[in-house]
């Protein structure tokens with residue numbers, strides 16, 4: 001009898017083992033079918049949803065804190081699955097796609113099936129009226145008002161001011177033994193943007209305080225949203241409160257003083273006093289949230305791009321020499337003559353250097369859009385709630401679009417790139433509002449740098465900063481300079 005029971009137990013064990021094995025094999029088979037088989041019609045994008053609950057979050061976080069930057073997470077999956085793949089991060093399904101046709105259909109007309117996706121905690125730090133985080137309809141209203149600020153006249157006077165500031169900062173380099181390009185560029189872009197928005201230039205103390213608070217807000221953007229004293233997020237929220245108070249005070253003193261400054265703030269306040277109806281104007285909440293948005297969207301992005309430009313040029317002496325020769329041909333090589341804005345249009349080779357830098361650095365690597373309903377993108381099924389990320393970096397490094405994409409070759413821009421293949425500033429209804437401003441800053445800086453100095457990068461490490469919102473060099477690009 002005992003023998004029979006033992007045999008029964010053994011056969012039960014076998015049965016359980018066999019069923020488990022079959023289940024595991026079936027699971028592995030299903031996953032490999034989803035992951036690797038070519039798609040016939042309307043299938044979900046290939047990819048890996050990772051472990052239950054966590055998905056591939058750990059790999060994503062690891063890439064964020066690794067030397068190759070967070071895009072390494074995308075790059076490795078791109079190689080494995082092709083130009084469209086699916087993953088799961090922080091409990092949400094993400095699709096990354098690097099096809100210019102999709103960039104056109106998704107960004108070009110800002111399809112109503114998708115809305116711009118942003119992280120809630122970032123929305124809280126920027127404010128609910130920030131155009132970066134607003135809904136479709138509200139965004140159109142905010143963008144219309146803010147874009148009115150970027151006229152040709154304001155850009156021209158900005159270029160002149162930026163030139164003077166650059167000359168002043170580069171002059172100080174003569175007395176510095178070690179220069180960190182990223183820090184210098186952060187200072188330069190911050191001062192220039194604050195001057196343009198609210199004429200802050202002489203008020204050293206106020207500028208320093210604001211700069212520190214903006215730094216705390218930016219730091220908090222990628223932190224875990226814990227609201228306890230001492231956490232990064234908490235410090236960011238506190239800093240936001242101080243910035244908001246300072247901006248509101250500025251608005252109130254402008255209203256009282258009848259000063260007539262030539263800046264963005266004055267423009268917004270004077271249209272507020274016009275005959276337009278209240279609902280057609282920006283209210284104070286909208287003004288302050290969007291001033292903060294402009295500073296945050298413009299400072300680190302442009303400073304990172306400038307830093308990459310210095311690094312790429314250090315690596316490509318032949319491009320640097322050719323550029324210097326051409327820039328020395330412009331009569332504004334002397335630092336006591338302010339650069340005339342129209343001269344910038346004549347700096348064609350320098351513009352190509354700027355474009356090539358923006359392509360290679362792709363400071364905003366992808367653009368997230370959330371599907372508002374089940375739909376289809378090319379051969380792929382997309383489910384409501386998924387985030388589709390237009391992978392700009394993937395497009396910029398696609399060898400079918402750009403020959404030798406990993407090489408720094410400014411002359412590749414002798415001809416204009418095809419539509420939706422150059423996405424450094426995005427495209428469509430959400431295209432970067434500060435695009436021309438950023439190009440001016442990069443071009444002026446480049447001109448003054450190559451006509452004033454030769455430089456050597458002291459630490460050639462290409463590692464990227466951990467947990468950075470935008471890819472940038474970890475060492476900040478330390479250089480020593482020699483007058484030309």
Ligand code: HEM
Nearest residue numbers: 297298301302305363364367424425426430432433434438
């Ligand atoms: C090299 C520097 C810069 C780069 C690479 C850059 C890149 C971008 C990109 C790719 C977008 C679109 C993101 C998307 O579609 O999801 C964007 C949006 C935006 N950028 Fe920039 N940007 C730069 C500088 C600036 C500057 C200097 C400002 C202003 C001072 C600025 C203000 C904005 C604003 C307000 C938006 C939101 C536009 C909207 O949603 O309608 N950016 N930027």
